[in-house]
Amino acid sequence: MHRDKLGIYLNDHLAGATFGIGLAKRIAHQHRHSARSTDLQRIADEIAQDRQSLLEVMDTLGVPARHYKIYGGWTAERLGRLKPNGALYRRSGLSTLIELEALRLGVEGKSLIWRTLLVVAAEEPRLDESQLHNLLDRARGQIETLEALRLTATAAVFSPAARSTTPDNA
Template identity: 40%
Template sequence: MDTTVEPRLLSVYVNDHVTGATAGLGRVQRMASAYEDSTLLGPPLARFVGEFTEERQWLIRTGASLGVTRNRPKALVAAVAEKVGQLKLNGRAVEQSPLSPLLELEILRGAVFGKLSGWETLEAHADELRLSAEQVAHLAHLQRQAVAQTETITGLLESLRPQAFSGSAPGDA
């Protein structure tokens, strides 16, 4: 098995994950603002904003330590795509659809699964990448955090599903 790291492939991989982190952070910031008054959604989303911010910053710093040059146009495209993704037709011109929090959380859970896989891949290649013991330990922390985020989102989805097709906004969400 060839364990040589191809810098171009590493750059694409890290930049793709930074792009995903940028889009995920944008989504969770918007959701935290939209649902800040919800006792169900507000607190975990506010926590996620801090966690997603820290994760993105760590990934950028780690990429730089690996010699990866940031692809800023790709990150900009992700941010724009996230904004465009918010312009969905939900059948309601002024008010939010009761499906909005459910769909947004489903998308968010997919993003968390994606970043978990990224942390696992970086850890699997820690030796070839010459990651420090501190970086490897932080990857383990990031993996545990992503699992906890997934569990939180899954619990929120379970709370929202019974009302998904009721035609009215979720009671407290």
Template identity: 40%
Template sequence: MNVKLLGIYLNDHLAGSRFGLDLAQRAARRNAGNPVGDYLSTLRVELEQDRTLLERVMRGLEVPKDRLKEGAAWAIAWMERLKPNGGGLLGYSPLSRVMDLEALCIGTRGRICMWRALERLAKTEARLAGIDFEACVERAEAQLKTLERLRLRASDTAFASESVAPGTSVPAR
């Protein structure tokens, strides 16, 4: 096992988890009272659980945390808030919702890849024995399915020619 490369890989995912957690928390707050906010509140808890498991895997493999990468992820998440999405300087627009859900979809796809890679590594690495990576993959796939559904609805809303309430479908034409 190439511990150096695995350490870089796992720290990249740990940094990504920081970004994803911050994004899910902020987007849940900005979507409070609609289906997106409701789901993201639940997702945030699951993302915290995944991060805890990833930290456990890293400790078990004796991979130290890269604080610089985590700090950079936090800074990027903070700066991302300044990107205009049609809601004014600090506002939240229907496009913001689409972009947040899209970023969470991308991160979830990355977690699926990571869990699958670790599942394969567990076949030869005794320190990973007993971790149910298949369950991690299944949970992330279910999360992705829900995120994709919400993202498509958010896209319908954002790009509709008529105003549509968040979490609902485009009016019939």
């Protein structure tokens, strides 16, 4: 096993997971009174659990967490809040759509780390293949939920009928 490369890879995903937690929590908070709140809060909680699972895998393999990468993920999430959304003083439906797409991309990336670790597990007995399969299955479920939410947000933003009835609820 290429220990140094695996350490870099795991820490890069740890930075992404740090970004993902901030984004998922923010989306869940912003939509806490909507019909989507339960799904969004569940995904935010699961992403936090998945990040913890990644830290445990790293610990099992003796890979130290690189704090500068964690801070980089945290900073990137904060900077992502500054993007223009077509509305000056409030959120727009476009913000929700872009954030859901970013979160879905992050979960897609997370599914890839579990797939990669399943390959590594073939040569690394310290890794629990059953746990990795469970994490991969959970990521797939999150992707399905996020896609359904994304499609709903897409319709709310770009459908003329939806725009006339729910301009800010995307």
